Amino acid sequence: MDASDELRSLEATGIYRLAGSRAAFVDPVRLLGESYRRFRLVPSAYYSRSFGPSRQGGEAQAEGTAPSPDRKKRKRKRQTKARELNAVERIAEARHQEARPLLISAHNSLLDAKYLLEYLPGMIKGDECRPELETSSENNFVELGGSWRAPFYEMTICFQKPLGQDEAGTCDVQKRSSPLFNRVVRVEENGEAEGEFQGRLYVLPKGSCFMTTDFTHVRDLIPDNPNTGYNLIVIDPPWENGCVRQKEAYPTLPNRNLLYLPVQELAHPAGALVVLWITNREKLRRFVEEELLPSWGVKDPTEFYWLKVKSDGSLIGDLDLFHHRPYECLLLGYINVNREAESGSKFKVLQGSQVIMSVPGAHSRKPPLQKILSEYIPGPKPPRCIELFARELGSGWTSWGNEPLHFQDSAYFSKK
Ligand code: SAM
Numbered sequence: 001m002d003a004s005d006e007l008r009s010l011e012a013t014g015i016y017r018l019a020g021s022r023a024a025f026v027d028p029v030r031l032l033g034e035s036y037r038r039f040r041l042v043p044s045a046y047y048s049r050s051f052g053p054s055r056q057g058g059e060a061q062a063e064g065t066a067p068s069p070d071r072k073k074r075k076r077k078r079q080t081k082a083r084e085l086n087a088v089e090r091i092a093e094a095r096h097q098e099a100r101p102l103l104i105s106a107h108n109s110l111l112d113a114k115y116l117l118e119y120l121p122g123m124i125k126g127d128e129c130r131p132e133l134e135t136s137s138e139n140n141f142v143e144l145g146g147s148w149r150a151p152f153y154e155m156t157i158c159f160q161k162p163l164g165q166d167e168a169g170t171c172d173v174q175k176r177s178s179p180l181f182n183r184v185v186r187v188e189e190n191g192e193a194e195g196e197f198q199g200r201l202y203v204l205p206k207g208s209c210f211m212t213t214d215f216t217h218v219r220d221l222i223p224d225n226p227n228t229g230y231n232l233i234v235i236d237p238p239w240e241n242g243c244v245r246q247k248e249a250y251p252t253l254p255n256r257n258l259l260y261l262p263v264q265e266l267a268h269p270a271g272a273l274v275v276l277w278i279t280n281r282e283k284l285r286r287f288v289e290e291e292l293l294p295s296w297g298v299k300d301p302t303e304f305y306w307l308k309v310k311s312d313g314s315l316i317g318d319l320d321l322f323h324h325r326p327y328e329c330l331l332l333g334y335i336n337v338n339r340e341a342e343s344g345s346k347f348k349v350l351q352g353s354q355v356i357m358s359v360p361g362a363h364s365r366k367p368p369l370q371k372i373l374s375e376y377i378p379g380p381k382p383p384r385c386i387e388l389f390a391r392e393l394g395s396g397w398t399s400w401g402n403e404p405l406h407f408q409d410s411a412y413f414s415k416k
Helices: 001-013 026-034 069-082 087-111 114-125 142-144 215-221 244-249 255-260 282-295 337-343 372-377
Strands: 013-017 023-026 040-042 154-162 171-179 182-187 193-197 200-204 211-212 234-235 272-278 302-310 325-337 354-358 386-390 397-403 414-416
Touching: 001 013, 001 026, 001 114, 013 087, 023 087, 026 040, 087 114, 087 282, 087 302, 087 354, 211 215, 215 255, 234 397, 255 282, 272 282, 272 372, 282 325
Parallel strands: 023 354, 211 397, 234 272, 234 386, 302 354, 386 397
Antiparallel strands: 013 023, 040 414, 154 171, 154 193, 182 211, 193 200, 272 325, 302 325
């Protein structure tokens, strides 16, 4: 495929595979958009961070004001450089140095893809400018779910039932009410629905399923019949860390609580690919590799990187900045794959690290992974997928967490 074919493929599929490197550039808006027929995601709402004041730029600090986050980062970098790294930091630095050539090669191949770079500014802007979302008027599901009223809250779900096989596609609009918290809510396969709750509308993709609960109810997700278990299990935990911004964005969980996630019970008997997003903290990494993944039955994980770029293709920050790397890591490994091999179903076993690049959306919002990982997912096709600690829905996915409807607010969508 030449560069213009790859660009057409990005427009059609949301993925641009970069020649000569183990890397791909993805457009989450296009990938997520595949779940909708009557709605489209508004690119400028997804990529809203690209339109705000630059966090990487070098704004001058007014006298007597607090230093900007960039100045703080640069100061911390100088301080980290000035003092000797401690033993744990040295391990983290060695890990970074090991990943560096792959990350640089991936980024260089993006910079070499001239057509793609020309395409990016238009891709993130789209044709409807809506970067300023009224987030203050959105429902706060974390707070609502913690209130004594939670068991009484209901969502009115409005869906369109086709009346017959007529060409005009006439539909009958039907409504049903469903408890919103602590219950599994399923959306029919034949078209997306709209949910109404406390004066806000939510777009619910066809064939999606969600449950809004706290961690203490997570075992309610375990399927009664193991054959309805999951082949792709994506987990993006609210890791504890010192970042104040993250604390404001959502509550965190003590890391050891994750030992109680029923990952094995969720896995399909014909095999599951488990994907865990982690932070760059070395102590966390050790806990994950030595305790957490083994407790879920995941051995020998493969590491992928999500490298974050701006709309001009440059990295969102200095690659070597010790405390603020412009990339995040994800560990991928299998459960039950031996039985899968016995059953003769075909999938490619993961081998070696890869880099996924994209322009980031809202704070901590990760790019969708199903399509880019599809050839590595064991078990029946299409795979059954679940995301733990989700903030959005997708066709064919079960999304669980204390706010899986967060990015389904109609403010992020427009009608086709
Ligand atoms: N993957 C998500 C995305 O791409 O937007 C981000 C997930 S974020 C790292 C972690 C999520 O876990 C947040 O939505 C947070 O509110 C949720 N969370 C925090 N504490 C929780 C708890 N006790 N039970 C369930 N979910 C929790």
